[in-house]
Amino acid sequence: xxxxxxxxxxxxxxxxxxxxxxxxxxxxxxxxxxxxxxxxxxxxxxxxxxxxxxxxxxxxxxxxxxxxxxxxxxxxxxxxxxxxxxxxxxxxxxxxxxxxxxxxxxxxxxxxxxxxxxxxxxxxxxxxxxxxxxxxxxxxxxxxxxxxxxxxxxxxxxxxxxxxxxxxxxxxxxxxxxxxxxxxxxxxxxxxxxxxxxxxxxxxxxxxxxxxxxxxxxxxxxxxxxxxxxxxxxxxxxxxxxxxxxxxxxxxxxx
Amino acid sequence: xxxxxxxxxxxxxxxxxxxxxxxxxxxxxxxxxxxxxxxxxxxxxxxxxxxxxxxxxxxxxxxxxxx
Numbered sequence: 001x002x003x004x005x006x007x008x009x010x011x012x013x014x015x016x017x018x019x020x021x022x023x024x025x026x027x028x029x030x031x032x033x034x035x036x037x038x039x040x041x042x043x044x045x046x047x048x049x050x051x052x053x054x055x056x057x058x059x060x061x062x063x064x065x066x067x068x069x070x071x072x073x074x075x076x077x078x079x080x081x082x083x084x085x086x087x088x089x090x091x092x093x094x095x096x097x098x099x100x101x102x103x104x105x106x107x108x109x110x111x112x113x114x115x116x117x118x119x120x121x122x123x124x125x126x127x128x129x130x131x132x133x134x135x136x137x138x139x140x141x142x143x144x145x146x147x148x149x150x151x152x153x154x155x156x157x158x159x160x161x162x163x164x165x166x167x168x169x170x171x172x173x174x175x176x177x178x179x180x181x182x183x184x185x186x187x188x189x190x191x192x193x194x195x196x197x198x199x200x201x202x203x204x205x206x207x208x209x210x211x212x213x214x215x216x217x218x219x220x221x222x223x224x225x226x227x228x229x230x231x232x233x234x235x236x237x238x239x240x241x242x243x244x245x246x247x248x249x250x251x252x253x254x255x
Numbered sequence: 256x257x258x259x260x261x262x263x264x265x266x267x268x269x270x271x272x273x274x275x276x277x278x279x280x281x282x283x284x285x286x287x288x289x290x291x292x293x294x295x296x297x298x299x300x301x302x303x304x305x306x307x308x309x310x311x312x313x314x315x316x317x318x319x320x321x322x
Binding site for chain 2: 023027029030033036037040041078082
């Protein structure tokens with residue numbers, strides 16, 4: 001336990017010293033503000049552009065809390081990509097610099113290394129996501145009535161879970177790749193793989209990517225029960241990827 | 256734009272953080288000569304063109320050397 005907590009502290013210190021925490025904090029705040037700001041300003045901007053001289057009129061639906069959340073989940077992929085881009089090298093960076101070999105030859109068990117890395121990523125993704133979601137939620141509730149959107153919290157949870165799965169994918173591909181290229185390739189491969197499978201109509205509702213598009217749920221045309229299969233499958237995929245990462249990392253050669 | 260004050264709680268923090276990110280990224284680019292990927296010219300262009308926040312974040316994630 002002492003070895004684990006020491007390594008976890010080292011991990012968090014590294015996150016701070018390399019500035020990753022600050023980059024992600026800034027991104028989280030921007031992402032949180034951007035959605036309500038866009039929802040609030042876009043109709044005004046279109047109005048100004050549309051009415052000047054051209055004689056063109058643009059009719060827009062009324063802006064509600066739903067539009068703000070729709071905007072938020074539309075932008076959310078940018079936040080997830082920023083998180084993944086910043087953290088993709090969490091293990092492969094150490095293979096490259098050779099710093100992990102030092103700790104391992106001194107007797108730090110491999111299982112504790114991967115467990116500490118996992119916990120670090122889980123913590124950072126969770127804080128990043130809920131700060132961003134919280135800011136967006138706060139502004140939205142401040143400007144509009146929340147009656148027009150159903151289950152926003154569950155939609156937030158679903159996207160968080162999808163991010164957890166992508167975090168597990170980082171660890172899985174890091175456990176056998178030599179460099180960051182393999183990890184980035186793995187992330188892209190998993191995402192496009194799911195997107196391709198999503199083209200088969202009957203499969204769509206079971207796939208993790210379903211969690212990234214909660215519009216129907218927030219509109220009320222779908223209930224939580226309709227999302228549940230995808231939630232369960234995503235959670236199972238996350239657990240499977242983490243287990244595989246744990247086993248493969250324990251057996252790989254460190255050179 | 257009838258009453259701008261309604262928008263200030265959204266716009267002020269957004270502008271402050273975006274300018275801070277842009278400023279820090281440009282400062283970092285000009286005080287360093289080696290990057291993980293790309294060159295100085297590429298990163299300055301990326302930061303300025305995608306200056307909302309995507310450019311600076313891309314630089315900090317993919318261009319900035321971890322030291």
